[in-house]
Amino acid sequence: MRREEEDLALDPSAVLPDELLERIRSRAPGYDERNEFFREDFEELTAAGYLKAFVAKDDGGLGASLADVVRLQRRLAAAAPATALGVNMHLVWTGVARVFQARGDSSLDFVLEEAAAGEVFAFGISEAGNDSVLFDSTTTATPLPDGAYSFTGVKVFTSLSPVWTRMGTFGKDGTGPEPRLVYGFIRRDQPGWRHLDDWDTLGMRASQSCTTILEGAVAPADRIARTLPVGPNPDLLIFGIFAVFETLLAAVYTGIGERALELAVAAAHRRKSLRNGGRPYSQDPDVRWQLADAAIAVDGVLPQLERIAEDVDGIAERGSAWFPALSGLKHRATETARQVVEAAMRVGGGGGYFRSSELQRLYRDVLAGLYHPSDPESAHATVATALLGPIEDPAGS
Template structure:
């Protein structure tokens, strides 16, 4: 670990405010506007933006540690902010590799813009390699997009929506088009944000469905036209690497908080049978030790892989397997740790207002993010065994 101190950007008093609000937003199914305001004021939305452009100049490794800390206080806030940080992280990945194609993202984040991630589509298991959204070229070099995006976090507040679609009409079609649509398209009616987010957990993300009806991305916000399917382009690598690592960071933060709550509860609960605190019970001690053993493996993996992205390390054909693997391990370990924490805490955690009860619901969302378990195993199998023969 480095000497970077995440408490400078996320001090304890700020985290306690966010934690107190998290229960309210979960109960009321509302977006955490106050959290966003506090994080903006702290410069958090520009942590991955270079100092010369008005940001904190941090790397992905430092952002991962910050997101772990934020998720321990307010998981849904952390997951929502994650999607903004993905685009600023992709901008950093490109800039580090000599491309300024997303410089406007860095400048916008430093100026207070909020970037949302409009990639997910119902039934699209191709994810970055295909799209059910139509991308139609316009005479001035822009594109219009028609389709439906799901799980669009930050729906009430985003100012720029980064998305993709498939161009099937150009001379070199088909082409995957990556671009950014401004919030003004909501006012024109070409973007419709449905108020349909009523979920089991991660409620404050307000990841609503977004309907695109010839939504226009201007020419200077069209950042890539790529052939469908696996592609070595740095944009694809940037999206996949930053998305997987920051997602894993959020769920690692949830795991840490569940472990802390289990330890605190074990110290407070007393056995009627023995008269001793549950922290002295050998079965409880074994369970908490098992939780800690699982958790302790996660932060070093995130640190190492995040630094490898920052340092432009070469893992060759293993990159996607490593990234999918760390996300899969973080999510599955976090779920198991929360499960064990609930067992340690007992029946009080079954109430919806209990923090562990909320973590139990929030951690389930990790199963739905790419790479899902099937995709992760397929990616790793291909990396080690080669592709499936026809």
Template sequence: MRTHRTILTDELLAAIHDRAPRHDAENTFPEQDLADLAAAGYLTAFVPADLGGAGLTLEEVAREQLRLAAASPATALAVNMHLVVTGLAAHLRSRGDASVEFVLRDAAAGEVFAFGNSEAGNDLVMFDSGTRAEPVREARDGGDEAVVGYRYTGTKIFTSLAPVWTRLATFGRDDSDPDAPVLVHGVVDRDGTRTKDDWNTLGMRATQSCSTVLEGAYAPIDRVYRRLAPGPNADSFTFALFAVFEILLAAVYTGVAGRAIELGVEAARRRRSRRTGLTYDVDPDIRWKLAEAAMEHDGAVLQVLALARDVDEDADHGARWFAQLVGLKVRAVESSRRVVDLVLRVSGGASYTATSEISRIYRDVLAGIFHPSDEESAHSTVASSILGPLPAP
């Protein structure tokens, strides 16, 4: 029988759940949630045991994120970014690539990682950047110069964990050789960065995903883990990033839908019809809607866990791997939106108040449409995987 290790206790999740409404209303970061998660060892979930962590698999962490998102969608989404950075590092290390082992060691030492990748108007996402990555050179013995690091200048948006991160995984474009530009992926600390106070959103408010301005933020060469040509590539880093990011993102939104169903069941059992005198859990229309939501959610959970297991076990999806990953993200988000909408419809007028949990979940789940990969790029990727690429113009 397959067993799954767990870190999150019911008591911890209940405490996080209780704090969620306040942080949404106040538009504040849940610092106590992060402290409790760190104390429980959750920020080192992916760190291998020999480096001091729990050494969980991607499937096991996806299961945990399903539960954390049900307790607090915003807390789950915020910590998701730390888990993506550490998860891709663990994936690469387990397959013989030590270039990002320093991420795992830093996480074991208590550092909190965030992603500084997204840029306003950059629909190429990870395949190009408007941020400058300027090489820093020093003279060596004999007079030759060597690159000893990079300074990043630009603005990154949607930087979850903005108030608390201590390490930022970011990238920019080095055009010092105009004939051979490269995208430079590295890790910086807070020096040379500035956080904007610009997070006042419809939902996922407690993530505090403020914009980060890079003003010469420095990554020494030992924290630069990839230099890649612009455009799609077959580098193992790119696969690890897409795999962990898309699967854990799908887990968060699927977990939100799971909580919505619980709320729908509670509402159906609590509400009573004036016409029949019976509670709505025996009303055939309400039962149909909740059953529809449950069937939708059951399928979403299974696909998240199945694809996570495939990544863990190096399943062979061949050229369709990226299509599987981006398709999962889009399906999970759209499925979760449908589930939450169904539950809102059966929950009565009280659910429309700003303080109701289902109202907050309804706002939170909408954020899923803004994460990469969006519908357009996902459909393009899937179409190319089954029809072949479009002919050159």
């Protein structure tokens, strides 16, 4: 059920108090400079119960809704984008399990049970060159006699590489009459996987989203979540992953945009114009227009983000309209954040170009939004198909 009373929502400032966020913000430049995992942030967030956000209160969690976690992730991302993005991947799997529970499907209850016990989930889905994303895989899933599957392939952008204890992944089983996509969960303490030390990137450096090589990693039979046909599929797992992944990504990048706007406003008050007699740039009409335009853009994302999260929580009936709505949200949020950060760089002046500036780090971090699915081409194709129907075969077949 959708939360109808505001007092049922979590207070983000209670879960992430200012003192905790300031410590996290203070560590972000060092993690970025050293290309180092956000270990101290992770430890503090774990101690605060943040990784149990979607776990029910009776089981020791926060009992959060997706709308709650959207607000939390915006707040965390404003302090340390790479920390928020890394934690996001654990929250995706636990959020998907919560989507299942809310719809009467218990097949992912073990995810919430293990998260309650302190396990950390990685999102081992992305594959280089796989633009079908959830609808096909270059990883091989081999069935074993006891109902388990072994996975062999390469997964990229696996955040939380230093600390995950469980990884949700998938591959293609081609042994039957028709190929099937197999989704399952492997354990860190079992053989058949390794990381590459290859995360040396432009931005989001502290997430340490290293490449993972699967070399026969086994997901036991009781940790196989689904086997699905290749191609688009309305299964709840596909919906759940898409809904939670896109919405929480949008939350992280919106938080970056909000922080950039805050820094730009402070810069406009701080910087003085010699040409205008020492008056602050906050009195310059052009600067005022740029900041107002950025604020209007952020304000346009917020209700869309809140509404979609609430509709996921409320089990709204959107049918096939869900996928254009979700891909459109991710596209709008990441593009808006990028534009707002660029505007903040312009307003903030040349100081923002220095490595010591928080804005230059936000500028590098926000560019990662270009690479998460759905990419701009996919988002526009999805919305165009919803509006106009599929592209027709010119041969008429």
